[in-house]
Amino acid sequence: xxxxxxxxxxWGIKEGRTTLPWKDKINGSYDxxxxxxxxxxxxxxxxxxxxxxxxxxxxxxxxxxxxxNSTLEDVIQVWAGLxxxxxxxxxxEGAKIIVNERGKIFPKNAADWKKIPGIGxxxxxxxxxxxxxxxxxxxxxxxxxxxxxxxxxxxxxxxVKEKEQLMHLATNxxxxxxxxxxxxxxxxxxxxxxxxxxxxxxxxKCPVSEDCKSFNSEAVNLYPKKxxxxxxxxxxxxILTIDRDLILxxxxxxxxxxxxxxxxATELKMxxxxxxxxxxxxxxxxxxxxxxxxxxxxxxxxxxxDTLKLTTHHRIVNKIMISKVPVPRLLEKVxxxxxxxxxxx
Numbered sequence: 001x002x003x004x005x006x007x008x009x010x011w012g013i014k015e016g017r018t019t020l021p022w023k024d025k026i027n028g029s030y031d032x033x034x035x036x037x038x039x040x041x042x043x044x045x046x047x048x049x050x051x052x053x054x055x056x057x058x059x060x061x062x063x064x065x066x067x068x069n070s071t072l073e074d075v076i077q078v079w080a081g082l083x084x085x086x087x088x089x090x091x092x093e094g095a096k097i098i099v100n101e102r103g104k105i106f107p108k109n110a111a112d113w114k115k116i117p118g119i120g121x122x123x124x125x126x127x128x129x130x131x132x133x134x135x136x137x138x139x140x141x142x143x144x145x146x147x148x149x150x151x152x153x154x155x156x157x158x159x160v161k162e163k164e165q166l167m168h169l170a171t172n173x174x175x176x177x178x179x180x181x182x183x184x185x186x187x188x189x190x191x192x193x194x195x196x197x198x199x200x201x202x203x204x205k206c207p208v209s210e211d212c213k214s215f216n217s218e219a220v221n222l223y224p225k226k227x228x229x230x231x232x233x234x235x236x237x238x239i240l241t242i243d244r245d246l247i248l249x250x251x252x253x254x255x256x257x258x259x260x261x262x263x264x265a266t267e268l269k270m271x272x273x274x275x276x277x278x279x280x281x282x283x284x285x286x287x288x289x290x291x292x293x294x295x296x297x298x299x300x301x302x303x304x305x306d307t308l309k310l311t312t313h314h315r316i317v318n319k320i321m322i323s324k325v326p327v328p329r330l331l332e333k334v335x336x337x338x339x340x341x342x343x344x345x
Contacts, residue, residue: 004208005175005184011207012187015194017047021055023186030182032106032131033064036094036116039123040087047193053082064104068095076260076326085260090118110136129185133178137170138185139163142192148224149196149214155224231288235295238264238334239279243305247340249315249327257289261326262315269309277303282338287330298334 012018022038023030037057041050060078061067067075072092079088094116098106107113109132113124125138137143147169148155155162175184195202201220203209214220241248241264249262270276279301287294305316317325319340322332 001210003175004173004211005180007207008187008191009175009180009183012183012190015205016187016190017194021051021058030130032127034058035127035130036106037091039126040091040118041082043087043118043123044084045082049082053079064095064098064106067092068099072260073326077324080261080326081329085258087118089260090116093117094119106131108132109134126185126189129181133181135174135176135178135181137167137174138189139166139170140189140192142189142196143170145198145224146188146192146196149201149220150208150212152213152217152219152223154222229291231291231293233293233295235297237297237299238331239266239299239301240264240282240334240338241268241301241303241308242340243303243316245319245340246305246316247319247322247335248303248305248308248310249317249325250313251315257294258328261328262317263328263331265314268303271307271309274307277301282334285330285334296330296334298338300338 020038022034024034038050038054041054041057057078061070061075070092072089075088075092076085079085082088097116098104107116107128110121110124110128113119113127114121119127122138122140122143125134125136126140128134129136129138144155144166147153147166151169153165155166173188175181191206191208195206203212203215203220206212206215209215212220214223248265248268250265252258252261252263268276279299282298282300285296285298287296310316315325319335322335322340
């Protein structure tokens with residue numbers, strides 16, 4: 001029987017995702033900048049959502065120097081829609097480090113990549129195996145699922161000992177040749193995404209099912225053990241302060257959710273300490289974020305901005321510019337639902 005890596009690579013050449021835009025080679029090598037951007041975007045985000053956003057991002061920030069010299073607001077604006085905005089901040093910060101501290105020299109191994117903000121064990125391994133041909137195993141969700149089924153592990157990848165076990169098994173499967181590492185890393189992720197899926201795995205299409213323990217024992221769906229996540233509930237309030245075609249926003253810096261984006265301004269005061277105009281309840285929105293069920297209660301307050309005590313952290317935005325500034329998608333939906341164009345209260 002051929003080795004796992006040989007069978008996987010042979011399958012991947014025919015069935016794997018071989019046309020990804022960040023996999024265009026220049027002089028026989030991958031562009032480390034494009035690989036880095038793509039791997040950051042793919043953290044907790046589906047490929048279908050990343051593809052159009054990646055092309056837009058590279059068009060606006062074609063190289064690490066352009067990214068480093070851009071403002072965070074510009075980066076967040078282009079990132080809008082992918083969620084998990086910490087990744088955008090980490091990319092921006094990482095670009096500055098690579099340009100200003102590393103002389104535009106990208107890391108040469110996984111250990112060095114982990115020094116860049118937002119890059120952990122799996123992401124560093126993926127980037128370095130693609131860019132540097134380093135013989136290092138990655139452990140994203142797809143790969144973990146493949147390994148758990150292959151070895152009948154109920155592994156939840158939550159404890160240090162479990163991660164060490166998976167890393168040991170993953171490393172043993174790697175090809176010996178450095179020249180095969182880029183293909184291997186891509187195709188083992190593809191195997192988990194295309195064949196060894198979380199539900200309804202297509203085992204009859206699997207190139208390595210012959211020695212898969214869970215397949216041979218007809219127990220594929222038992223692995224890995226499915227954990228039921230405990231979701232918490234949270235409520236927040238947005239008050240839309242409107243002056244004709246203008247809305248008053250501020251940058252979110254208090255918490256990770258929507259951090260660095262513009263959200264409805266809070267803690268407003270009138271000049272002369274007059275009372276603020278009465279607000280009107282518009283409705284509630286329920287969305288799922290991470291492990292939280294979030295309810296956003298939305299109110300509206302019509303106000304003449306000249307009567308408010310505005311500070312440097314406030315941002316007045318015209319309705320026609322909402323799509324041009326970094327705001328949460330939810331805010332765009334709210335403004336559309338309640339017709340921001342209307343002057344009625």
